[in-house]
Amino acid sequence: MPSIRVTIIDNTDRRKRTVLLLQSSGSSTALATQLHHGAKTKLRIKNPDRLIVLHTGAELTDEDGIAGYLRTDNKREKEIVVCGKGQQFVGQTSTAGETDERTRPNVSVIAEHSAVENDAIKQLYLTVERCPYINMAVGMPDLHLGNSSPVGCVFITSTEAIYPKLIGSDIGCGMSLFKLPSLLSTSKRIETPSLLAKQLINIDGPMENPPNLFEDSAAHSQTLGTIGKGNHFAEFLVVDEILDTDHATRMQISSSVAYLLIHSGSRSYGKAILEAAPPVLNSATDPQQFNEYIRQHDQACTWAQRNRELIATRLLDPLGLADTVEKLVDIFHNSVTSAEMAAERGWVHRKGAAPAVPGQPVVIPGSRGAYSYVVMPKDLDHTPNGTSQPRLPRILTCLIAARYNSLPSYTGFSLAHGAGRAVARTQSHHKINPKSDLTTTKLGSTVICMDKTLLLEEAPECYKDIDAVIEDLRPYVDVVARLRPIVTYKTMER
Known part of the structure; x- marks a missing residue:
C-alpha cells in the first residue's frame, strides 16, 4: 500500500x-x-x-x-x-x-577557494530550518561548525524578529586596529620580536580602577580591559606589502610605522545578556522585551569597543606609547543591525562576520603566525555600468540545500571575519605535536601564551588558509595591504 x-x-x-x-x-x-x-x-x-x-x-x-x-x-x-x-x-x-x-529563504555559501566542511554547511541550513523568521543566510569563506549555529555567517530576518543566539554571547566582539608611532617600527624592539615580548606586562587580571560604563554592567567591570581566552588576542604588526596605494594612503597604512590589532569583545557582560534573553524576540508580540534587548545589545557593543581601547592602553603604557596611538579601524563581528534590501528592511545577524560598508575598512586576520589583510569593501551598487556585477562564487550544497533559493552574488552586507577554524579544539590535541615549538611562528613572530592547552588549540595548523579566504572575497573588496605579525599576546596565565 x-x-x-x-x-x-x-x-x-x-x-x-x-x-x-x-x-x-x-x-x-x-x-x-x-x-x-x-x-x-x-x-x-x-x-x-x-x-x-x-x-x-x-x-x-x-x-x-x-x-x-x-x-x-x-x-x-x-x-x-x-x-x-x-x-x-x-x-x-x-x-x-x-x-x-519567494517564501523560501535564500541560502548560499561563498567558498570557491576556501575549504568549508559539509557539516558546517549542513548546520547553516538546519539553523534556517529552526528559525522561521530567517529570509536569507550567507556562509562566508571562513564558515565552520559552532555550538548551536555555525560561525562565519550572516542571517537576515524579517523586521519583527531577532534571534539572540545567532549573535552569541560575546556581543560586540570584533577588531580594533591602532596605528603606532614610527619610533616603534624602526626600533630594535620590532626588529627582534623577543625583545618586544619581554617588555610587555601581564594584563590578564582586572584593572586597578576599572570604569563602570553602564548601570547594569557594574558586575562585569572586573573583566573590562582584558582579552579573554579562545581565539582572542592582541598582536603587534608591520606592513609586509602595500597592495593598493590609493586606499593605503587614505587609510594611513604605511610601511614606516607599526600597528596593534586587538580582537576581543564584551566578555562576561555579553554572556549575561544572552543568558537572560528568550530564544526569539518579536517586536509585534512583545515590543518592550524586543526594545530592551536592542538597548542591552547596543550597550554591550559600546562596552566591547571600550574594552579593546583599554587593552591597547594597558599594553602600550609600559612602552610609553599609550598617548600617541590612533585608532584606524573598529568593527563588530557579533552583532545585529537593521539593513535594507530590495526596498524591504530586516535584521542582519552576524556571528563571526565583518560588516561590508563601502568606505569603511576591514581587517581580516589570519591565525597567529599568518598574515592579516586590510581590505576595503566595494560599492557593488555603483559599478561603471550602474549595476552590481561581481564574479559569482561557487555555491556549496548539501542534501537539504535543494529546498532553498540561492543568491550567489549576495554577501548579506558582510565579509569573512578571519581564517576560520579548520580543526576543532577537541581534535587539535590529536593533530598538533605538543612537543613542537608553538611560541615561534614560521614568519618569525613570537607568541606569548603560557596556557599550554590554549597554545595547542590555537596553533596556526588549526586554522584555514587566510590567502584562500581573501581570494574568495576579491569580487567584493579591494585588498589594501598585507600585515605581518611580530608579537601575538594571548595570555600570561598558566
Whole structure:
C-alpha cells in the first residue's frame, strides 16, 4: 500500500521532529486523524491545534487542506509544524495558496577557494530550518561548525524578529586596529620580536580602577580591559606589502610605522545578556522585551569597543606609547543591525562576520603566525555600468540545500571575519605535536601564551588558509595591504 512521508515538527522546539508514514488510500479525515495521532504519540503534544507548512507558512485549516497538501506530487519534503492548543506559531503565516518561490529563504555559501566542511554547511541550513523568521543566510569563506549555529555567517530576518543566539554571547566582539608611532617600527624592539615580548606586562587580571560604563554592567567591570581566552588576542604588526596605494594612503597604512590589532569583545557582560534573553524576540508580540534587548545589545557593543581601547592602553603604557596611538579601524563581528534590501528592511545577524560598508575598512586576520589583510569593501551598487556585477562564487550544497533559493552574488552586507577554524579544539590535541615549538611562528613572530592547552588549540595548523579566504572575497573588496605579525599576546596565565 503506498504511503505518504511527512515530517512533523514541534512548534516550541524545532529540534523535536519525527517522520510519519501515512496511508495514502484513506479519506481526508483518515489522513488528518493519522497526522494528529502522530503529533500526540511521537511529539507528545497533548492537544494538536494548528498545522502550518514549514517553508511557506500556509496554515492547513481543515481536513481537505491537510489531505491536499499531503497528496501534492512534488519533490520537496513535506514538513508540518504542529502547534498545541493556545500556542502562537513561531513564524509568519500565509494563506494556503501562497507557496511560490519567494517564501523560501535564500541560502548560499561563498567558498570557491576556501575549504568549508559539509557539516558546517549542513548546520547553516538546519539553523534556517529552526528559525522561521530567517529570509536569507550567507556562509562566508571562513564558515565552520559552532555550538548551536555555525560561525562565519550572516542571517537576515524579517523586521519583527531577532534571534539572540545567532549573535552569541560575546556581543560586540570584533577588531580594533591602532596605528603606532614610527619610533616603534624602526626600533630594535620590532626588529627582534623577543625583545618586544619581554617588555610587555601581564594584563590578564582586572584593572586597578576599572570604569563602570553602564548601570547594569557594574558586575562585569572586573573583566573590562582584558582579552579573554579562545581565539582572542592582541598582536603587534608591520606592513609586509602595500597592495593598493590609493586606499593605503587614505587609510594611513604605511610601511614606516607599526600597528596593534586587538580582537576581543564584551566578555562576561555579553554572556549575561544572552543568558537572560528568550530564544526569539518579536517586536509585534512583545515590543518592550524586543526594545530592551536592542538597548542591552547596543550597550554591550559600546562596552566591547571600550574594552579593546583599554587593552591597547594597558599594553602600550609600559612602552610609553599609550598617548600617541590612533585608532584606524573598529568593527563588530557579533552583532545585529537593521539593513535594507530590495526596498524591504530586516535584521542582519552576524556571528563571526565583518560588516561590508563601502568606505569603511576591514581587517581580516589570519591565525597567529599568518598574515592579516586590510581590505576595503566595494560599492557593488555603483559599478561603471550602474549595476552590481561581481564574479559569482561557487555555491556549496548539501542534501537539504535543494529546498532553498540561492543568491550567489549576495554577501548579506558582510565579509569573512578571519581564517576560520579548520580543526576543532577537541581534535587539535590529536593533530598538533605538543612537543613542537608553538611560541615561534614560521614568519618569525613570537607568541606569548603560557596556557599550554590554549597554545595547542590555537596553533596556526588549526586554522584555514587566510590567502584562500581573501581570494574568495576579491569580487567584493579591494585588498589594501598585507600585515605581518611580530608579537601575538594571548595570555600570561598558566
